Amino acid sequence: MEQLSLGQYSLVYNSFSFVTATMAAATVFLFLSRSQIASHYKTAVTVAGIVTMIAMYHYFRIFNSWDQAYSVVNGVATATGHPFNDAYRYVDWLLTVPLLVTELILVMRLSGNEGTKKASRLAILAVIMVLFGYPGEISNVSSTRWLWWSLSMIPFLIIQFELFVGLRSSIALQPDSVRGMVSSARYITVVTWLFYPIVFILPMIGLTGANAVVGVQVGYSVADVLAKAAFGLFIYNIALKKTHSDVEASHPLSPDALVAL
Amino acid sequence: MEQLSLGQYSLVYNSFSFVTATMAAATVFLFLSRSQIASHYKTAVTVAGIVTMIAMYHYFRIFNSWDQAYSVVNGVATATGHPFNDAYRYVDWLLTVPLLVTELILVMRLSGNEGTKKASRLAILAVIMVLFGYPGEISNVSSTRWLWWSLSMIPFLIIQFELFVGLRSSIALQPDSVRGMVSSARYITVVTWLFYPIVFILPMIGLTGANAVVGVQVGYSVADVLAKAAFGLFIYNIALKKTHSDVEASHPLSPDALVAL
Numbered sequence: 001m002e003q004l005s006l007g008q009y010s011l012v013y014n015s016f017s018f019v020t021a022t023m024a025a026a027t028v029f030l031f032l033s034r035s036q037i038a039s040h041y042k043t044a045v046t047v048a049g050i051v052t053m054i055a056m057y058h059y060f061r062i063f064n065s066w067d068q069a070y071s072v073v074n075g076v077a078t079a080t081g082h083p084f085n086d087a088y089r090y091v092d093w094l095l096t097v098p099l100l101v102t103e104l105i106l107v108m109r110l111s112g113n114e115g116t117k118k119a120s121r122l123a124i125l126a127v128i129m130v131l132f133g134y135p136g137e138i139s140n141v142s143s144t145r146w147l148w149w150s151l152s153m154i155p156f157l158i159i160q161f162e163l164f165v166g167l168r169s170s171i172a173l174q175p176d177s178v179r180g181m182v183s184s185a186r187y188i189t190v191v192t193w194l195f196y197p198i199v200f201i202l203p204m205i206g207l208t209g210a211n212a213v214v215g216v217q218v219g220y221s222v223a224d225v226l227a228k229a230a231f232g233l234f235i236y237n238i239a240l241k242k243t244h245s246d247v248e249a250s251h252p253l254s255p256d257a258l259v260a261l
Numbered sequence: 262m263e264q265l266s267l268g269q270y271s272l273v274y275n276s277f278s279f280v281t282a283t284m285a286a287a288t289v290f291l292f293l294s295r296s297q298i299a300s301h302y303k304t305a306v307t308v309a310g311i312v313t314m315i316a317m318y319h320y321f322r323i324f325n326s327w328d329q330a331y332s333v334v335n336g337v338a339t340a341t342g343h344p345f346n347d348a349y350r351y352v353d354w355l356l357t358v359p360l361l362v363t364e365l366i367l368v369m370r371l372s373g374n375e376g377t378k379k380a381s382r383l384a385i386l387a388v389i390m391v392l393f394g395y396p397g398e399i400s401n402v403s404s405t406r407w408l409w410w411s412l413s414m415i416p417f418l419i420i421q422f423e424l425f426v427g428l429r430s431s432i433a434l435q436p437d438s439v440r441g442m443v444s445s446a447r448y449i450t451v452v453t454w455l456f457y458p459i460v461f462i463l464p465m466i467g468l469t470g471a472n473a474v475v476g477v478q479v480g481y482s483v484a485d486v487l488a489k490a491a492f493g494l495f496i497y498n499i500a501l502k503k504t505h506s507d508v509e510a511s512h513p514l515s516p517d518a519l520v521a522l
Contacts, residue, residue: 031293039297046293050286057282081334087271091279095286 001079002210009077015221016063023056026229041239044106048232051096058092093130098123129155178241195223262340263471270338276482277324284317287490302500305367309493312357319353354391359384390416438506442499456484
């Protein structure tokens with residue numbers, strides 16, 4: 001492990017604690033608020049909460065692993081020799097990235113089997129993307145990192161293209177009240193996901209030693225909060241708007257409409 | 262305990278953490294989504310969630326036991342002398358295997374007492390199967406392992422036969438929309454259950470030392486994810502489809518049908 005200043009050690013330590021609390025908060029909010037969502041969109045909200053719950057578990061483990069990797073005495077952080085387990089992130093992504101794609105497609109409620117097919121294809125690509133990233137992440141050799149990064153970018157770009165171009169026709173079929181939001185959800189996915197390959201290459205483009213450790217850990221933490229917790233709340237808002245517009249559609253003769261007659 | 266390389270130790274460590282997270286995710290999904298299932302099939306989904314919950318508990322214990330069995334300092338994994346408790350798996354199976362059989366039979370909703378009778382008979386056979394496996398698992402003597410494996414295979418094969426041939430006539434009585442899925446659930450059971458006797462014999466067919474330990478632990482982890490979490494989600498999907506087809510059957514005069522009149 002790299003030697004860190006106390007400030008660097010604490011920044012990572014507190015970031016991990018922050019993300020654990022944020023994921024827990026998002027999970028409980030999504031699970032409780034699920035009861036206000038119409039049956040058709042409930043599964044999207046359930047999956048959004050499960051994504052943040054899985055992330056909460058892994059940040060709890062990452063926090064403990066970081067805690068064990070250094071001992072802080074009299075203001076100095078010293079490596080204990082106990083390894084910091086980076087693999088938790090990849091185990092997390094293996095589960096959560098396919099589910100993130102699924103929650104977006106579920107809230108769109110595509111007709112027939114189209115949604116299931118699209119979600120399955122993108123979930124498989126997401127698993128391949130994560131598996132390709134791992135051998136690069138655990139390597140300190142720049143060329144090895146670039147090789148696996150490039151391989152991982154292939155499924156990454158296919159997913160981004162599928163979400164962006166492949167879903168464009170489905171956007172037109174969304175109810176008026178949420179069309180803009182569903183379209184934004186694709187942009188948010190593209191932008192938040194871009195954090196990951198950028199954080200990955202930080203140690204390859206000049207960030208070294210302790211700065212590389214801090215940059216990667218804090219970078220992934222920010223990316224996870226945006227791509228999972230913030231994205232989950234956005235999905236919840238789409239589901240809520242759709243719930244309201246479905247209620248209006250099924251009761252065209254609402255009290256207001258009756259008064260107008 | 263066998264000496265393991267850091268890579269071998271970490272692979273098992275991360276597999277256990279992965280299974281814990283997967284079982285937790287499946288449990289929460291099944292318990293929450295239970296509200297979207299018609300009353301007749303709710304118990305099948307409840308039981309599916311209880312199976313993954315029991316497995317989550319045991320993988321949490323197995324993870325801790327593995328963590329205590331080795332100490333990792335400066336990239337070397339050394340056995341601490343603290344035993345790795347393999348019995349957690351058998352305690353888990355003693356509870357979950359009878360419940361897995363039960364969830365399949367519950368979702369089929371056989372008429373009268375037929376379901377209860379079938380589920381009880383298969384559950385008793387499952388308990389005998391697990392009890393016969395354990396004396397073999399804790400033995401390092403190949404002939405002892407083969408003896409108990411063979412004894413355990415007798416109830417194993419009876420269960421497989423009962424599920425496959427005994428349930429065939431009931432498949433024909435399933436609603437059209439799920440007949441294929443219910444039939445697939447039997448195949449999935451047969452295939453995922455086959456992992457267990459195969460993983461069991463890995464140390465008897467040439468896998469030795471550290472490779473045997475890693476093969477058995479990762480093998481059982483994969484088998485448990487497929488036979489419990491993936492199977493549970495499949496049972497949920499059958500229950501959801503049956504819920505929809507029951508709703509349609511009980512409201513043949515939907516608003517669209519009324520307009521057509």
